[in-house]
Amino acid sequence: MSYLALYRKYRPQTFDKVVGQEHITKTLENQVKNNKISHAYLFCGTRGTGKTSVAKIFARAINCENPVNGSPCGQCNACKQLSQASNMDVMEIDAASNNRVDEIREIREKVKYPPVVGKYKVYIVDEVHMLTDSAFNALLKTLEEPPAHCVFILATTEVQKLPATILSRCMRFDFKLIEQNVLEEMLKNIFNDSGIKYEDEAVAFIAKEGNGSARDTLSIADMCVSFGNGNVTYDAVLQVLGVNDDYKLCELVQNIIDEDAGAYITNINDLVKDGKSLSMLARDMSIYFRNLMVIKNCKDYKGLIVVRKDIENRMLQQTQSVTNDELTEFLNEFGQVELNLRYSVRPQLLIEIAGLKCMKIKKKI
Ligand SMILES: [Zn+2]
Numbered sequence: 001m002s003y004l005a006l007y008r009k010y011r012p013q014t015f016d017k018v019v020g021q022e023h024i025t026k027t028l029e030n031q032v033k034n035n036k037i038s039h040a041y042l043f044c045g046t047r048g049t050g051k052t053s054v055a056k057i058f059a060r061a062i063n064c065e066n067p068v069n070g071s072p073c074g075q076c077n078a079c080k081q082l083s084q085a086s087n088m089d090v091m092e093i094d095a096a097s098n099n100r101v102d103e104i105r106e107i108r109e110k111v112k113y114p115p116v117v118g119k120y121k122v123y124i125v126d127e128v129h130m131l132t133d134s135a136f137n138a139l140l141k142t143l144e145e146p147p148a149h150c151v152f153i154l155a156t157t158e159v160q161k162l163p164a165t166i167l168s169r170c171m172r173f174d175f176k177l178i179e180q181n182v183l184e185e186m187l188k189n190i191f192n193d194s195g196i197k198y199e200d201e202a203v204a205f206i207a208k209e210g211n212g213s214a215r216d217t218l219s220i221a222d223m224c225v226s227f228g229n230g231n232v233t234y235d236a237v238l239q240v241l242g243v244n245d246d247y248k249l250c251e252l253v254q255n256i257i258d259e260d261a262g263a264y265i266t267n268i269n270d271l272v273k274d275g276k277s278l279s280m281l282a283r284d285m286s287i288y289f290r291n292l293m294v295i296k297n298c299k300d301y302k303g304l305i306v307v308r309k310d311i312e313n314r315m316l317q318q319t320q321s322v323t324n325d326e327l328t329e330f331l332n333e334f335g336q337v338e339l340n341l342r343y344s345v346r347p348q349l350l351i352e353i354a355g356l357k358c359m360k361i362k363k364k365i
Contacts, residue, residue: 005218005219005222006190006194006218006219006221006222006225007215007218007219007222009194010190010218011053012050012053012057013057013071013072013074013083014057014068014071014072014074015028015029015054015057015061015069015070015071016069016071018050018053018054018057019050019178019182019183019185019186019214020049020050020176020178020179020182020183020214021049021050021054021175021176021178023176024054024173024175025054027173028054028058028061028070029061029069029070029071030070031070032058032061032062032067032070032071033067033069033070037062037120037151038151038171039143039146039150039151039152040143040146040151040152040153040154040169040170040171041055041058041151041152041153041154041170041171041172041173042128042154042155042156042159042162042166042167042170042171042172042173043055043153043154043155043156043173043175044155044156044157044159044172044173044174044175045157045174045175045176045177046157046175046177046212046213047157047213047215047216048210048212048213048214048215048216048217049175049176049177049178049212049213049214050175050178050214051155051175052092052124052126052155054175055122055124055153055155056090056124057071057072058122058153059082059089059090059120059122059124059151059153060072060078060079060082060083060090062118062119062120062122062151063078063079063082063089063115063117063118063119063120063122064076064078064079064118065077065078065079065118077117078117078118081117082117082118087116087117088115088116088117089115089116089117089118089120089121089122090121090122090124091107091121091122091123091124092124092126093107093123093124093125093126094126094127095125095126095127095128095129095130095131095135096126096127096130099130099131099132099135100132100134100135101132101134101135101137101138103135104131104135104138104139104142105138107123107139107142108138108141108142111123111142111146111147111150112147114149115149119149120149120150120151121149121150121151122150122151122152122153123150123151123152123153124153124155125139125152125153125154125155126155127155127156127157128154128155128156128162128166129156129157129158129159129161129162136163136165136166139166140163140165140166140169143166143169143170144169152170154166154170176212177211177212177213178210178212178213178214178217179212180204180207180208180212180306181207181303183207183210183212183214183217184203184204184207186214186217187203187206187207187217187218187221188203190218190221191203191221191232195230196225196230196231196232197230197231197232198231198232198233199232199233199234201234201306201308202224202232202233202234202236202237203232204306205234205237205238205241205306206220206221206224206232206237208306209241209243220237220240220241223240224236224237224240227239227240234308242276242277242280243280243284244271244276244280244281244284246288246307246308246311247311248267248271249284249285249288250288250311250314250315250318251267252264252267252268252285252355253285253288253289253292253318254314254318255267255355256330256355256358256359256362257318257321257322257362259359259362259363261355261356261359264352264355264356264359265352265355268281268348268351268352268355269348272348278341278347278348278350278351279338279341279342279347281351282334282337282338282341282350282351282354283338285334285337285351286331286334286335286338289327289330289331289334290331291305291307291315292315292318292319292322292327293324293327293328293331295312295315295316295319296319296322296324296327297324322362326358326361326362329358329361330358330361333354333357333358333361334354336354337350337351337354
């Protein structure tokens with residue numbers, strides 16, 4: 001059986017299926033409903049937040065014969081034709097590889113011809129900040145006098161690199177990082193729909209690692225689904241991502257709190273034997289100390305961190321034994337380790353010393 005990546009299979013086809021960008025999709029829906037289409041749009045935001053998906057939906061919506069609530073119907077001739085990669089009316093151009101003035105001039109020549117299928121020809125220019133200066137100037141000329149049947153959607157992850165002349169001619173939309181609970185809900189819907197079993201903690205962890213990007217979240221989910229053969233468990237997610245088990249981290253931190261150097265060094269040694277990456281360990285220790293700080297200081301910490309219930313209880317106890325000053329120092333120590341690891345020939349030693357220094361800090365403060 002062929003497996004279709006979740007990211008491809010669940011690419012949204014209508015505005016209401018786009019997650020976490022309601023402030024944008026609502027406006028675009030209304031533009032379609034009221035037939036008030038601009039000629040140039042600028043979609044800004046981090047990768048994986050839905051810029052290209054929204055651009056493609058919009059391109060079909062403005063050409064659709066019977067839009068439903070401002071979204072493409074998916075049934076009419078225009079919707080069907082425009083969802084095929086070979087169509088001539090919705091062009092996707094990657095400015096990273098087509099950044100020269102000749103290529104933009106070629107677009108300028110082509111925009112004159114009317115669309116084949118629907119009312120509009122749509123040019124989606126990805127990573128538009130990669131264009132050269134002369135290519136920008138050529139694009140600007142087109143944006144100044146676009147033919148009535150032409151719509152440009154410029155997408156970028158680095159809006160600060162765009163010239164003001166381009167910015168001033170576009171209707172700008174800023175795509176937000178997608179909140180973790182929104183990503184979790186998206187994942188659960190997809191897993192339920194595909195008959196994939198999951199643990200809630202596994203979903204929460206994948207969503208956290210997705211860092212606000214639907215695409216990254218789904219590609220991590222893909223790896224975990226394949227690894228667990230359709231059963232996404234918390235342990236499987238840890239293994240796939242190569243991150244450290246919270247129980248192990250919890251124990252290491254307890255060793256530091258107890259000032260038990262022997263146990264700390266032995267535990268580090270065990271992790272190394274298991275093939276754990278030391279840079280991941282240093283990173284995870286920093287995250288763990290940060291989480292302790294959040295638990296210690298924020299009443300509503302539950303929305304800010306993801307941990308298992310039993311670990312959470314142990315962390316609550318640990319916060320009783322450390323001060324904010326100590327935690328700050330611990331974070332400094334392990335932050336330094338993260339920086340120094342890549343130049344070190346004895347990475348294990350760096351982590352061991354950092355732990356011992358933390359124990360010393362504990363004695364001093
Ligand atoms: Zn349609």
